[in-house]
Amino acid sequence: MALRHYTLDFKLSAAVDSSSTVPDLLSIFHEQEMTETVHETNGHGYLGTFVGKNGWLAILRVHSHGLVTVDLQCYEEDDFAQVDNLLNALESKLKVILNGNITRIKRLPALVRGAEVDRYWPTTDNRLVEYDMDQLVYEEDSAFQNIKILHSQQYGNALILDNDLNLAESDLAYTLAIMGSGRENYTGKEVLILGGGDGGILSEMVKQKPKMVTIVHIDQKVIDACKKYMRGTCGNILDNLKGDCYQILVEDCVPVLKKYVQEGKTFDYVINDLTAIPISMEPEEGFCIVFFFLHFFLYLTSGHKMRLNLILKPCELLVVDSTWEFLRLILDLSIKVLHPSGKYLTQGNAENMTESLGLYEEQLGRLSCPVGFSKEVVCVPSYLEQWVFYSVWKK
Amino acid sequence: MALRHYTLDFKLSAAVDSSSTVPDLLSIFHEQEMTETVHETNGHGYLGTFVGKNGWLAILRVHSHGLVTVDLQCYEEDDFAQVDNLLNALESKLKVILNGNITRIKRLPALVRGAEVDRYWPTTDNRLVEYDMDQLVYEEDSAFQNIKILHSQQYGNALILDNDLNLAESDLAYTLAIMGSGRENYTGKEVLILGGGDGGILSEMVKQKPKMVTIVHIDQKVIDACKKYMRGTCGNILDNLKGDCYQILVEDCVPVLKKYVQEGKTFDYVINDLTAIPISMEPEEGFCIVFFFLHFFLYLTSGHKMRLNLILKPCELLVVDSTWEFLRLILDLSIKVLHPSGKYLTQGNAENMTESLGLYEEQLGRLSCPVGFSKEVVCVPSYLEQWVFYSVWKK
Numbered sequence: 038m039a040l041r042h043y044t045l046d047f048k049l050s051a052a053v054d055s056s057s058t059v060p061d062l063l064s065i066f067h068e069q070e071m072t073e074t075v076h077e078t079n080g081h082g083y084l085g086t087f088v089g090k091n092g093w094l095a096i097l098r099v100h101s102h103g104l105v106t107v108d109l110q111c112y113e114e115d116d117f118a119q120v121d122n123l124l125n126a127l128e129s130k131l132k133v134i135l136n137g138n139i140t141r142i143k144r145l146p147a148l149v150r151g152a153e154v155d156r157y158w159p160t161t162d163n164r165l166v167e168y169d170m171d172q173l174v175y176e177e178d179s180a181f182q183n184i185k186i187l188h189s190q191q192y193g194n195a196l197i198l199d200n201d202l203n204l205a206e207s208d209l210a211y212t213l214a215i216m217g218s219g220r221e222n223y224t225g226k227e228v229l230i231l232g233g234g235d236g237g238i239l240s241e242m243v244k245q246k247p248k249m250v251t252i253v254h255i256d257q258k259v260i261d262a263c264k265k266y267m268r269g270t271c272g273n274i275l276d277n278l279k280g281d282c283y284q285i286l287v288e289d290c291v292p293v294l295k296k297y298v299q300e301g302k303t304f305d306y307v308i309n310d311l312t313a314i315p316i317s318m319e320p321e322e323g324f325c326i327v328f329f330f331l332h333f334f335l336y337l338t339s340g341h342k343m344r345l346n347l348i349l350k351p352c353e354l355l356v357v358d359s360t361w362e363f364l365r366l367i368l369d370l371s372i373k374v375l376h377p378s379g380k381y382l383t384q385g386n387a388e389n390m391t392e393s394l395g396l397y398e399e400q401l402g403r404l405s406c407p408v409g410f411s412k413e414v415v416c417v418p419s420y421l422e423q424w425v426f427y428s429v430w431k432k
Numbered sequence: 433m434a435l436r437h438y439t440l441d442f443k444l445s446a447a448v449d450s451s452s453t454v455p456d457l458l459s460i461f462h463e464q465e466m467t468e469t470v471h472e473t474n475g476h477g478y479l480g481t482f483v484g485k486n487g488w489l490a491i492l493r494v495h496s497h498g499l500v501t502v503d504l505q506c507y508e509e510d511d512f513a514q515v516d517n518l519l520n521a522l523e524s525k526l527k528v529i530l531n532g533n534i535t536r537i538k539r540l541p542a543l544v545r546g547a548e549v550d551r552y553w554p555t556t557d558n559r560l561v562e563y564d565m566d567q568l569v570y571e572e573d574s575a576f577q578n579i580k581i582l583h584s585q586q587y588g589n590a591l592i593l594d595n596d597l598n599l600a601e602s603d604l605a606y607t608l609a610i611m612g613s614g615r616e617n618y619t620g621k622e623v624l625i626l627g628g629g630d631g632g633i634l635s636e637m638v639k640q641k642p643k644m645v646t647i648v649h650i651d652q653k654v655i656d657a658c659k660k661y662m663r664g665t666c667g668n669i670l671d672n673l674k675g676d677c678y679q680i681l682v683e684d685c686v687p688v689l690k691k692y693v694q695e696g697k698t699f700d701y702v703i704n705d706l707t708a709i710p711i712s713m714e715p716e717e718g719f720c721i722v723f724f725f726l727h728f729f730l731y732l733t734s735g736h737k738m739r740l741n742l743i744l745k746p747c748e749l750l751v752v753d754s755t756w757e758f759l760r761l762i763l764d765l766s767i768k769v770l771h772p773s774g775k776y777l778t779q780g781n782a783e784n785m786t787e788s789l790g791l792y793e794e795q796l797g798r799l800s801c802p803v804g805f806s807k808e809v810v811c812v813p814s815y816l817e818q819w820v821f822y823s824v825w826k827k
Contacts, residue, residue, distance in 0.1 A: 081487030092476030097604040151499040164562040418811040
């Protein structure tokens with residue numbers, strides 16, 4: 038049973054004294070049979086808590102600097118009309134008491150805490166946003182990550198990896214943007230996709246009759262979940278791991294990239310659609326290296342909380358020399374398998390993450406092969422923030 | 433000085449006893465020199481409040497049904513590191529105490545209450561969303577409404593009328609959608625735009641060399657504000673109220689529509705871009721009628737709080753017979769001035785407002801002239817919810 042947390046705030050043009058504010062409000066709480074406790078605040082204004090027999094908690098604060106805040110915590114099963122009545126009564130009375138001194142009244146939608154279905158998935162720049170998710174469709178922990186698929190009324194099913202919203206069925210705009218927003222022609226081309234286990238890019242690309250699309254995705258469970266629950270994104274393309282013009286390799290992309298480099302194999306397009314959260318590591322040259330997928334560093338300076346899913350084998354030694362070196366290594370591998378006239382396409386980060394984006398662009402300038410790049414900002418419906426996509430080419 | 437309100441919630445698979453949970457946490461609050469008060473909850477679990485000398489308030493609740501919630505209220509000027517440390521300490525300790533019983537840990541971005549710039553503009557279906565607004569660029573009360581323009585890092589300037597976000601400079605997608613998403617050709621056409629004072633539609637339309645575009649917008653102050661601060665939307669088109677192929681009439685659209693009907697004037701396109709909140713009324717047939725702009729009813733069943741700005745002249749009588757009849761009247765007027773082969777284009781509502789959308793479509797079936805319609809769902813960047821647009825034509 039979830040807790041519903043209501044707030045009601047009055048921003049004032051001048052500070053008010055609690056003795057002129059509080060007494061008139063007390064009867065409203067008393068009518069609800071709520072018991073008052075007045076707390077000592079050492080000069081920080083009036084702070085009263087009111088507890089009801091039904092478990093309700095109200096907090097009334099008359100701050101010392103022109104702000105009155107009210108909190109009300111009740112339960113999901115409680116009578117909404119009764120809650121509304123209490124808040125309406127407080128709002129009406131405060132409007133009268135504070136008349137002429139009010140610069141803003143703010144009564145926000147309730148914060149729902151501990152609900153069955155979690156609707157709060159903050160943006161990359163750490164803003165609080167409530168989604169319209171109404172059902173947990175699927176959840177499983179794979180060897181690599183926590184996989185959730187949640188249903189949204191307006192976005193369809195949404196894939197959430199390690200609590201990071203990856204893609205929803207509404208998000209064709211993402212797929213089109215990472216494919217170059219219609220500027221690229223994939224007919225007869227060789228394409229390598231890193232990540233892309235939701236099948237969105239593949240599903241769009243095969244329509245253009247490419248020569249061969251190779252997807253390298255590490256997590257079979259993501260593919261299976263998307264095949265079943267994200268058909269608005271992948272259609273039926275994931276029903277088979279191999280088709281006339283595509284193959285899906287369920288592998289870590291790093292050794293695959295290295296093999297391609299050794300063989301001298303090149304691609305007309307490399308599309309990096311890896312999840313922004315690093316999920317694999319591989320042993321290398323006698324010791325173990327934590328492998329940060331390409332875009333990890335974009336998150337280094339973000340407010341995003343991140344979980345590293347390290348799969349440490351016994352007696353392996355964890356060595357992280359320089360995150361930036363690893364990142365350049367991966368980017369270099371991708372550029373190495375790119376045909377001289379090819380394009381490397383990838384998602385970047387939220388438009389607001391200007392520092393991270395700047396660091397990424399700095400890295401592009403430090404590759405062993407000089408590259409040029411362009412970027413564009415796209416609105417992906419379920420993201421609730423503008424997103425930057427990059428096109429990179431060899432100079 | 434704003435209040436920062438942090439929450440930290442543990443959803444549990446089974447209820448826990450407070451005696452096994454609370455004692456280990458007390459030292460964390462005591463280290464911050466916070467004074468504990470334990471409240472009687474009549475069987476609703478443990479509820480403790482902790483007040484610090486700096487005005488901090490923490491609330492610890494061990495609910496009786498498998499949920500532990502922590503609230504922390506501090507001030508904007510307080511030491512963030514100290515806040516983080518306290519929340520980290522509580523989260524770490526609770527992870528240990530509740531080990532094996534946790535189904536979700538949720539620590540949301542702080543709710544900022546009473547800030548200079550308000551960043552919370554709930555969606556039409558009343559979800560809590562935090563924007564990245566960082567500056568109040570303009571605010572004024574006109575005779576019709578409160579007008580605000582707020583700056584957002586990613587959306588540019590955003591026009592907010594009566595606390596309803598209308599349009600941001602990023603929202604070309606809105607303008608293109610209400611113009612028919614590229615399916616219509618305005619070259620040489622006669623167009624009537626109701627509302628549209630931000631100049632977005634006009635600015636796009638003149639590129640197609642229409643014969644004449646007439647905008648009827650009631651509020652000069654909105655036009656002036658957009659001319660100055662929404663140039664990403666209107667360019668320089670609002671610098672003159674009249675041009676080679678357009679005129680902007682600063683009037684209530686109802687008498688203008690009636691005049692056109694009387695004159696038998698028709699348009700190839702009528703675009704209804706009126707704000708969803710009704711802002712004018714007009715006297716009619718001896719008594720006063722509250723005029724609800726066309727889309728008002730779309731909001732009737734929404735969770736949106738609405739303010740009616742009634743401009744009551746002395747000794748006028750307020751009569752509202754049937755909202756639906758008025759709405760049909762307005763829609764009828766628009767259809768009456770529409771050329772038989774013309775199109776009526778308008779925004780509808782949020783995709784999630786299914787009931788309101790259904791009621792609107794029902795109204796379309798009750799007009800004096802039979803009409804057909806199509807709709808499409810568009811992602812408007814600053815809206816943070818999918819939006820429905822309608823095309824209507826005479827059968």
